[in-house]
Amino acid sequence: MKTVLITGASGFVGQALAQKYLDAGWQVNGIGTSLNHPMADAYDNFLWTSADTSLPGEWQDLVAQSDVIVNLAGRNIFKRWTTAYKKAIYDSRIQTTKHLVGAMPDTFHGQLLNASAAGFYGDRGDTPLTETQSYGTGFLARVCRDWEAQAQRATSKGARVAIMRFGVVLGSGGALAVMSRAFRMFAGGPLGSGEQWFPWVHLDDLARAVFFLMEHNAQGIYNFTGPVPIRQKAFAKALGRALKRPAIMPAPAFFIRLFMGQLGDSFLCSQKALPAALETAGFRFKYDTAASALTQIVKTRNGI
Template identity: 85%
Template sequence: MKTVLITGASGFVGQTLAQEYLNAGWQVNGLGTSQNNPMADANDNFFWTSADTSLPGDWQDLVAQSDVIVNLAGRNIFKRWTKEYKQAIYNSRIQTTRNLVDAMPDNFGGQLLNASAVGAYGDRGETPLFETQPYGTGFLAQVCRDWEAQAQKAESKGATVAIMRFGVVLGPGGALAVMSRAFRMFAGGPLGSGNQWFPWIHLDDLVRGVFFLMEHNAQGIYNFTGSVPIRQKEFAKELGRVLHRPAFMPAPAFFIKLFMGQLGASFLCSQKALPAALETAGFRFKYNTVASALTQIFRS
C-alpha cells in the first residue's frame, strides 16, 4: 500500500483530497493543527498527527515514509491582515515547506506536490498569465515566490516537484461559503469595478488535477484555474443566478480597502491566469465554465 502525507489535511481542500486517496486504496497520513480529525475514526487507513508544521518536530519522521507529499499547509488568508497575521501567513507556508524538505533523506525518490497561488503574479490587469510569466509584486506575490523556492529545493533530495498555483477554489465550503452569504441576504454584487479577472477552479477539478500530476510524475509549475476565465462582475452575476438573488450591489473599492486593508486590496487584483501547462500535458477539465461549476455546487 502506498502512502501519502498531506499537510493541511483538515482544511477545505485537504479533507476532500484525503478522502480521494482513501478511495484509491492509499494510506493517508494527515497533518494539521487540530487536536483530532474525525476521518481517523472513520477510516482504518487514515492516521492523524496534530502538529505545528512551521516548527521542527517528531512529525517530520513521516516524511521519509511517504511516496507522495501534498503540501497544503498555510493559514487562512481570508482574515484581516494585521502585521502579526501576515507573519503567520508567511511562516505557516515557508517554514512548513522548509521543514518538509529538511526531513527528506538524500535519496528521497518520492513526489512533492506543493500548493501555491495565482497571487504569485500580482495585479496584472489584462495580461494573459501563463506559467512562464514572471512573479509580480505585493505581499502575496512575495509569499508565493519564497514558498515555491523552498519547495523546489526538494529536487536536490531526489524528489519530483510540481508547483500548483491555485485560483479561488469553488466548492461546498471555503471562499464560496463566505461570498454567498451577502447574496443570500440580497446584498451581493461585484467587488470594486468588477472588471478585474477572477481566477477560479472547481474543487473536483483541483483534486483530479492533483491525481493527474501524481500519475504522470509531473514536475514544473501549473496554474490550477478554470480553462475559461471570467471577470469578477460576471462571476457575481452567475453566483446571483444560481442563488436566485440579485447581483447589483457593488462594494466600492475605497470601502473594501478601508475596512479590509491589504486583504481587501488583494480582492481587487486582476489575474487572468490560464491553465496552459495542465492542458498541454493532457488534462481535461470537467467544469470549464463558472456557470457549470456553480450550478453543480449549489444544486448538489
C-alpha cells in the same frame, strides 16, 4: 499500499484530497493544527498527527515514509492582515515547506505536490498569465515566490516537484461559502469595478488534477485555474443566478480597502490565469466555465 502525506489535511482542500486518496486505497497520513480529524475514527488507513508544521518536530518522521507529499499547509488568508497575522501567513507556508524538505532523506524518490496560488502573479490587469510569467508585486506574490522556492529545493534530494498555483477554489464550503452569504441576504454584487479577472477552479477538478500530476509523476509549474477566464462582475452575476439572487450591490473599492486593509487590495487584483501547462499535458477539465461550476455546486451540495 502506497502512502501519501498531506499537510493541511483538515482544511477545505485537504479534506477533499484525503478522501480521494482513501477511496483509492492509499495510506493517508494527515497533519494539521486541529487536535483531531473525523477521518481518523472512520478509516483504518488514516493517521492524524496534530502539530504546528511551521516548527520542526516528530511529525517530520512521516516524511521519509511517504511516496507522495501534498503540501497544503498555510494559515487562512481571509482574515484582516495585521503585521502579526501576515507573519503567520508567511511562516505557516515557508517554514512548513522548509521543514518538509529538510526531513527528506538525501535519496528521496517520491513526489512533492506543493500548493501555491494565482496570487504569485500580483495585479496584472488584462495580461494572459501562463506559467512562464514572472512573479508580481505585493505581499501574496512574495509569499508565493518564497513558498515555491522552498519547495523547489526538494529537487536536490531527488524529489520530483510539481507547483500548483490555485485559483479561488469553488466547492461546498471555503471561500464560496463566505461569498454566498451576502447574496442570500440580497446584498451581493461586484467587488470594486468588477473589471478585474477572477481566477477560479472547481474543487472536483482540482482534486482530479492533483491525481493527474501524481499519476504522470509530473514536475514543473501548473496553474490550477478554470480554462475560461471570467471577470469578477461576471462571476458575481453567475453566482447570483445560481443562487437565484440579484447581483446588484457593488462593494466600492474604497470601502473594501477601508474595512479589509491590505486583504481588501488582494480582492481587487486582476489575474487572468490560464491552465496552459495542465492542458498541454493532456488534462481535461470537467467544469470549463464558472457558471457550470457554480450551478453544479448549488444543485448537488444542497446549497453553499
